[in-house]
Amino acid sequence: MSSVLDLIGHTPLVEVSRLDTGPCRLFLKLESANPSGSIKDRPARAMIEAAEAAGTLKAGGTIVEATAGNTGLGLALVGSRRGYRTVLVVPDKMAREKILHAKAMGAEIVLTRSDVGKGHPDYYQDLAQAITQRTPGALFINQFENPANPLAHQQTTGPEILEQMNGDVDAVVVGVGSGGTLTGIGRFMRGVSPKTEMVLADPTGSVLAPYIQTGKMTEAGSWAVEGIGEDFLPKNADLSLVKHAYSITDPESFGAARELLRREGIFAGSSSGTLLAAALKFCREQKTPKRVVSLVCDSGAKYLSKVFNDAFLAQEGWGDRERFGTVRDVVINRFNEGSAITVSPGDNLRTAFARMRAADVSQLPVVEGERVVGLVDESDMLGALLTSGSGDAAFSTPVKNVMVSRLETISADAPIADLVPLFRKEYVAIVMDQSRFLGIATRMDLINYFRVKQQ
């Protein structure tokens, strides 16, 4: 291979063996094996090459795109290898891992709101268009309308699937972000394997599956799965190719991705969870054995802080925790489950700081055995550093010397409103389950509790 770009495509296909596929056989094509880690490397390269061939992208030019992340990673990869500047407009609900990855490849990131729709100047596609217009030598890639996007899948992904399946495929389960995958694979199959049905896996809240089922546009909701689902009908999505459509909820998608890793050892992202959940439903509904293919669109590594993070699931209320309507519900990281982040009185400030930083919290309960003996927060720590100088000695100070030991405890069974007076006094609540420490409740935890409740 003369370049990493030669590694795009030719991804492996593996059969699912430990999940209930009814009478069917289910195969997954691991698009996560592409160099930037997703299915979007294929169209990214194709769209750049098409623009070069058409003369719309010239040496030293700028690539601008509105992207949920993976297209941006593909563009940044190909762009940096070919000497283009890459500017990506990214909605702010996207996983931090993708943004850091794109930046590390040299892309410039413009974060924008994810709570506004098409036509709003802050909507990511409108903003990308505006940036292109004011940047000389810039090209708006526009994956939603660019014909090189579906063509990449028609010429590579589709043929690879058919070949790896020895020419025998009954159904392909895909998601739609831009529609490139659906339209490309669907058009290819229509020509050479007309029996192959295209099945859409769509997040609940997206307008696509309801449109296919009813022919009507619905008001879009919101969903946490990244990369698929839309609030409009993309030009590149030829929905007439779709035979069956499934709406899959976020907890189902996240659960499927987690199960795929645990049972099969396949590390896939949130949209792959949606595809898998729909593929399994389709398989189990069949009366006759079928050969079904779906995709691992990208790697789970991009979603460790969400899909594979128990605290995130608990924050969203998707774990299997019972709800009581009391302070207990506000406590995310629980001591009895081993997930509370704590320090011991004898630990030093360096340890306390490392834990606070790693967990992105600004205070820690100080626990001795099963008892909470204090609380240490940023101002305790800063105070100690400022009085003893900021050198090595200060960071070696034991937590017990700086912690606050007059604690505000509250019962896990208390009404939620009882937290408010504590927070007004700038306290963190130490939540007790009878005489045992349950965990702490912060203002952020309470804000999140209200957010989830109003959904």
Ligand code: PMP
């Ligand atoms: N999964 C993920 C994670 C993606 O980023 C994308 C692209 N937005 C897709 C699936 C869907 O691909 P397409 O744009 O071809 O519809």
